[in-house]
Amino acid sequence: EASALHLKGGVVVNADQETLADLLIDNGKVLEVGPPGSLMAPDAEVIDASGKYIMPGGIDTHTHLDSLFMGQNTPDDFFSGQAAALAGGTTCHLDMVMPQKGGDILGGYARYREAAKRSVMDYSFHIVITHWNDQVEEAMGKLVEQGLQSFKFFMAYKGKLQVSDELLAHAFRRCRQLGAIPLVHAENGDAIDKEQQRLIKAGITGPEGHQLSRPPIVEEEATFRAVMFANLANVPLFVVHVMSRGAMEVIAKARTAGQRVIGETLASAIGLNQSLIWSSDFTTASKFVMSPPIRTEEHRLAVRAGLAGGALQLVATDHCGWTSAQKALGRESFLKMPNGVNGIEERMHVAWQQLINSGLASPSRFVEVTSTAAAKVFNLYPQKGVIQAGADADVILLDPNAEHTISASSHHSKGDINIFEGNKIRGKVVMTISQGKVVWDGSSLHVQRGAGRFLPRPAFGDLYKGLDERDAIRSAEMYPYGPVPVKRDLAALHAKQ
Numbered sequence: 128e129a130s131a132l133h134l135k136g137g138v139v140v141n142a143d144q145e146t147l148a149d150l151l152i153d154n155g156k157v158l159e160v161g162p163p164g165s166l167m168a169p170d171a172e173v174i175d176a177s178g179k180y181i182m183p184g185g186i187d188t189h190t191h192l193d194s195l196f197m198g199q200n201t202p203d204d205f206f207s208g209q210a211a212a213l214a215g216g217t218t219c220h221l222d223m224v225m226p227q228k229g230g231d232i233l234g235g236y237a238r239y240r241e242a243a244k245r246s247v248m249d250y251s252f253h254i255v256i257t258h259w260n261d262q263v264e265e266a267m268g269k270l271v272e273q274g275l276q277s278f279k280f281f282m283a284y285k286g287k288l289q290v291s292d293e294l295l296a297h298a299f300r301r302c303r304q305l306g307a308i309p310l311v312h313a314e315n316g317d318a319i320d321k322e323q324q325r326l327i328k329a330g331i332t333g334p335e336g337h338q339l340s341r342p343p344i345v346e347e348e349a350t351f352r353a354v355m356f357a358n359l360a361n362v363p364l365f366v367v368h369v370m371s372r373g374a375m376e377v378i379a380k381a382r383t384a385g386q387r388v389i390g391e392t393l394a395s396a397i398g399l400n401q402s403l404i405w406s407s408d409f410t411t412a413s414k415f416v417m418s419p420p421i422r423t424e425e426h427r428l429a430v431r432a433g434l435a436g437g438a439l440q441l442v443a444t445d446h447c448g449w450t451s452a453q454k455a456l457g458r459e460s461f462l463k464m465p466n467g468v469n470g471i472e473e474r475m476h477v478a479w480q481q482l483i484n485s486g487l488a489s490p491s492r493f494v495e496v497t498s499t500a501a502a503k504v505f506n507l508y509p510q511k512g513v514i515q516a517g518a519d520a521d522v523i524l525l526d527p528n529a530e531h532t533i534s535a536s537s538h539h540s541k542g543d544i545n546i547f548e549g550n551k552i553r554g555k556v557v558m559t560i561s562q563g564k565v566v567w568d569g570s571s572l573h574v575q576r577g578a579g580r581f582l583p584r585p586a587f588g589d590l591y592k593g594l595d596e597r598d599a600i601r602s603a604e605m606y607p608y609g610p611v612p613v614k615r616d617l618a619a620l621h622a623k624q
């Protein structure tokens with residue numbers, strides 16, 4: 128059993144306040160938070176936190192560990208990917224359950240549960256849905272009962288993962304019934320397919336073809352389409368990896384109109400622009416190939432400002448880091464290039480650099496977009512996402528003055544590529560505490576295979592508050608697409624005119 132921990136002299140940061148406070152941790156939980164010098168724990172190990180921020184561990188809402196995608200297995204499994212996460216201050220993540228061949232959803236999920244037995248930190252899953260029938264609808268019900276309340280739909284990857292509009296319409300209503308949240312990868316897959324063919328025909332086969340085939344408007348349109356289907360079904364919506372200004376503005380506009388749309392952006396979107404993708408060196412350019420693509424500086428600045436200011440709600444990674452050998456499979460054509468980039472270890476540092484050192488946001492906002500918002504949206508709050516008595520002791524210490532440089536030569540992820548290579552960061556996670564134990568001391572990991580726990584998440588969370596009232600209002604107003612149009616009401620409406 129690990130001893131109790133007594134963190135003294137730090138600044139405790141939650142999404143709603145920053146206070147100079149001490150912290151007692153015991154038995155995997157936060158026992159007490161109190162004014163400096165007020166807590167008594169003679170047997171606890173004392174940790175000097177003076178000059179440091181004490182924050183909730185990061186929650187990464189979007190990762191691909193131990194996954195098969197575009198015919199390739201991701202180099203990071205639940206052990207290496209999570210160890211990397213802990214070294215970067217992330218203590219919890221939600222992984223995408225990608226479908227297995229034959230599309231057996233429950234079987235696919237079981238495989239991930241098995242793979243996750245090697246976990247070193249807490250985790251949950253989103254379930255990807257790629258086809259539709261009675262078995263799928265039934266499986267969704269079973270999964271919600273087991274504590275999964277989020278289903279992901281790809282609007283891109285035509286002929287592979289892409290779903291139809293009809294499927295979205297049906298599945299969003301099923302999510303509404305179950306109290307679940309649909310997630311969308313919003314890009315118009317048909318438009319991309321056409322552009323890809325056009326580019327290949329024109330002889331553009333290099334990594335830049337990937338970029339050219341998926342311009343921002345393709346993302347913006349699909350984002351709006353998903354928002355529209357969510358509006359009709361009166362269901363909350365989570366848009367993964369928002370990479371462009373237009374998509375962000377679609378989300379912000381829907382939110383202004385009262386719709387519950389959550390926009391997730393990525394470390395790659397706020398930390399990088401596309402300049403290196405135009406490199407004539409294949410190896411350099413290929414590192415940055417992901418979908419939707421990393422965009423121009425204009426988009427980076429807009430998305431970063433949106434994350435700081437509230438147009439976007441949180442920042443994840445879409446960690447799907449490949450080896451350079453796997454990226455080389457795309458040498459013949461960008462169509463064969465495994466899509467995806469690293470980030471699970473770098474996200475907290477990139478977000479700190481881009482939000483805090485830029486002067487755009489406060490440490491509280493940093494906590495909100497890296498941890499608290501994720502916990503709230505996915506019904507893990509207040510077990511996760513906050514430092515208060517009773518919460519899980521997933522806690523990080525960040526030294527705002529420590530400088531370091533990101534590099535593949537020192538990262539813990541298994542891929543040999545780091546898209547943030549050479550980035551200088553001021554601010555470093557010098558300690559990560561997971562389940563009440565020090566698992567990262569600023570230079571070494573002390574993780575235990577199997578220590579990570581699956582976190583069941585209840586349906587009908589906070590995002591569902593008030594949705595019934597909205598249904599009722601629509602129904603009463605005879606909104607044409609309302610859920611309960613009754614003939615008798617129509618007659619009354621006609622009589623009035």
Ligand code: URP
Nearest residue numbers: 312417418445447466467
């Ligand atoms: O390029 C990406 N993003 N790869 C991972 C799969 C996905 O689309 O999220």
Ligand code: ZN
Nearest residue numbers: 261264297301
């Ligand atoms: Zn149905």
Ligand code: ZN
Nearest residue numbers: 312367368418
């Ligand atoms: Zn995606």
Ligand code: ZN
Nearest residue numbers: 189191223445
């Ligand atoms: Zn993804």
